Amino acid sequence: MPRYHSLGEIPHKRHITFNNPKGGLYQEELFGTAGFAGMSSLIYHLYPPTVVSEIKRGKDITPKIAIDKNMKAMSFQGFSLPKGEEFLESRKILFTNNDLKIGLAAPRTFSQDYFYRNSDADEMLFIHVGSGTLKTMYGNIPFKYGDYLIIPRGTTYQIEFDTEINRILFIESASAIESPKRYRNNYGQFLEHSPFCERDFRLPQNLETHDEQGEFKIISKKQDVLWEYTYANHPFDVIGWDGFNYPFAFSIFDFEPITGRIHLPPPIHQQWEAAGFVVCSFVPRLYDYHPKAVPAPYHHSNIDSEELLYYVDGDFMSRNNIQKGQITLHPGGIPHGPHPGAIERSVGKKSTEELAVMIDPFNPIMITEEAMNLQVDDYYKSWKTE
Numbered sequence: 001m002p003r004y005h006s007l008g009e010i011p012h013k014r015h016i017t018f019n020n021p022k023g024g025l026y027q028e029e030l031f032g033t034a035g036f037a038g039m040s041s042l043i044y045h046l047y048p049p050t051v052v053s054e055i056k057r058g059k060d061i062t063p064k065i066a067i068d069k070n071m072k073a074m075s076f077q078g079f080s081l082p083k084g085e086e087f088l089e090s091r092k093i094l095f096t097n098n099d100l101k102i103g104l105a106a107p108r109t110f111s112q113d114y115f116y117r118n119s120d121a122d123e124m125l126f127i128h129v130g131s132g133t134l135k136t137m138y139g140n141i142p143f144k145y146g147d148y149l150i151i152p153r154g155t156t157y158q159i160e161f162d163t164e165i166n167r168i169l170f171i172e173s174a175s176a177i178e179s180p181k182r183y184r185n186n187y188g189q190f191l192e193h194s195p196f197c198e199r200d201f202r203l204p205q206n207l208e209t210h211d212e213q214g215e216f217k218i219i220s221k222k223q224d225v226l227w228e229y230t231y232a233n234h235p236f237d238v239i240g241w242d243g244f245n246y247p248f249a250f251s252i253f254d255f256e257p258i259t260g261r262i263h264l265p266p267p268i269h270q271q272w273e274a275a276g277f278v279v280c281s282f283v284p285r286l287y288d289y290h291p292k293a294v295p296a297p298y299h300h301s302n303i304d305s306e307e308l309l310y311y312v313d314g315d316f317m318s319r320n321n322i323q324k325g326q327i328t329l330h331p332g333g334i335p336h337g338p339h340p341g342a343i344e345r346s347v348g349k350k351s352t353e354e355l356a357v358m359i360d361p362f363n364p365i366m367i368t369e370e371a372m373n374l375q376v377d378d379y380y381k382s383w384k385t386e
Contacts, residue, residue, distance in 0.1 A: 002039055002248075003188065003198060007139050007207040008240025010044060018044060026239055031154065033176065033245060039152070041243025043137065046211055051232040058219065058226040063093040063101070067367040071331050075379035076371055078310065078325035079167070081106050087159060088116065088219065088226070091170065094327070094371035095308065097363050099276025101172040102308065103370075104325075108166070110159040114217040115235055117156045120224075121172035124272065124279070125149040126252075126357055128312060128325065130166030132159055137238045138246045139204030146312075146355075148271070150177055151247045156218055156235045167325065169310050169357060175275035193258075195268075200254040204246055210234035252312075252355065257285035262293050266358065277305075280358040284314065286351050296346035299337030305360045306332050314353035318342050320382065328379070332364065340385045 011018040018026040027048045032040030043049075076094065084090025087110040093103040101121070110116075131144040136157045143149055151157060171177070183194035190197045212234040220227045250271075258268040269280035287295040296318050307330040316322040320339040330336040338346075 002244040002246075004242070004244060005203050005246060006240070006242035007204065008044070008209070008238065010042070010240040010242050014042060020046070031243070031245055033152070039176070039243075039245040041138070041241050041245045043241040044239050045233075046209065046237040046239060047213070047233040049233070049235070052229055053215065053232055054230040056228040058228050060225050061221075062224040063096050063368045063370070065096075065366045066369045066372045069364070070367060071334060073331070073334075073336060073380040074329045074367070075376040076327045076329070076374040077323065077376060078104050078169070078327055078374065079323065080374050083108065083165065085109065086111050092370040093368055094374070095329075095365040095367060097276070097361060097365045099174050099274070099361060099363060102359060102365075103170050103172075105168040105170060106166065107161070107168075108164055109161060112158065114219050115156045115158055117154060117218055117220045118151070118172060119154055119220050119222045121174055122153050122177045122274075123149075123151040124171040124173065124177055125151070126169040126310075128167040128169060130161060130163040130168075132161040132163070132166075134159055134247060134249070135236070136204065136247055137236045138241060139207040141202060141204055141247060141249050143249055146252045148250045148252065149247065150250070152176070152245050155247055157247070171279070171359065173274045173277070177272050177274050180270050180273050195256045195258055196250070196254060200250060202249040204248070207238065207240070208236060209239055210236045212237070252281050252283060252357070255281040255283050257283050259286050260288060261290040262288050263295065263297060264288075269358065276363060277359060277361040280360070282354055282356040282358060284351070284353045284355065287346075287349055294343060294347060295349055295352070296338045296343045299335050301335040302330060302332045302360070304332060305362050306330070306365050307336070308359045308361075310357040310359070312355040312357060314355045316354050316356070317346055317349070317352055326376075340383060
């Protein structure tokens with residue numbers, strides 16, 4: 001991922017006249033990254049995408065840091081985040097560094113009075129509770145429980161929720177979120193030993209062209225400020241597009257686990273990578289099948305990375321007293337491992353039904369005030385047996 005995709009009507013060559021039968025030309029836009037050297041798509045609008053009638057500087061949402069340097073194992077009850085009414089208002093950043101921001105959201109709705117665009121970062125939305133449709137100028141992507149939504153920076157979108165209760169784990173990444181390079185050949189095709197393939201990715205479909213003019217508000221996040229742009233044309237006035245830069249979905253249930261005779265290290269679970277972190281999907285799987293295998297993970301030290309584990313569902317066999325939506329943080333530089341009794345309980349077990357998302361930042365993270373509101377007291381003492 002990515003791969004070439006196209007929807008709607010496009011001319012047979014780039015950068016040539018493309019006549020609108022109602023008069024004039026369709027308006028071509030190159031939507032690209034890394035200058036002109038990164039992933040891009042060519043988009044054809046009914047109207048110029050540049051007609052702005054007003055710009056307002058909005059709210060500054062820079063995260064407030066509670067702990068800037070941390071060497072303590074910590075845990076946070078994600079489902080204790082209060083339910084919010086609206087998507088943007090409900091988004092809370094819990095952890096941050098120069099490479100990424102990690103947060104939770106619990107919105108009831110996404111107001112149809114505006115469109116949203118993150119001009120700073122690629123976004124990964126993991127849908128823990130809820131369902132709906134991601135709507136963009138590229139087309140629509142239905143989503144449900146267990147879906148990852150990958151939204152390239154600068155993509156203007158709305159979300160139409162089908163459910164009253166929605167819970168989302170999200171990442172804002174300063175670099176592109178991609179599939180692991182080791183699972184792709186020199187042509188970008190997934191290799192036979194990859195835990196997923198092209199068929200598992202759900203691309204935009206059902207392109208809807210909105211021929212509407214008026215006042216359309218786009219809230220654009222840049223440098224942690226929400227800017228309000230008022231455009232004269234509907235942002236989804238696209239007649240067609242093609243290229244490699246667009247949002248897509250992937251279900252965690254389509255990740256095919258890699259197993260072995262003895263316990264394999266966490267990189268076998270890797271789902272995504274970026275310049276400063278990786279994301280892993282822990283899914284139901286058969287345990288190791290050596291006759292003396294210890295299925296529980298061995299104690300290990302994250303010398304060069306932090307480890308955040310977001311628990312989704314199932315039996316979290318390496319942890320005691322873990323609930324859905326809980327996050328554990330094990331900082332780099334100190335060892336961690338299974339809770340007391342977990343190793344012994346795992347011996348002889350044949351499978352696990354656990355479902356979790358692991359995020360490993362390569363640089364230390366700061367912990368926000370929003371995260372401290374969810375903190376589990378004295379988690380670092382939970383390995384004591386007396």
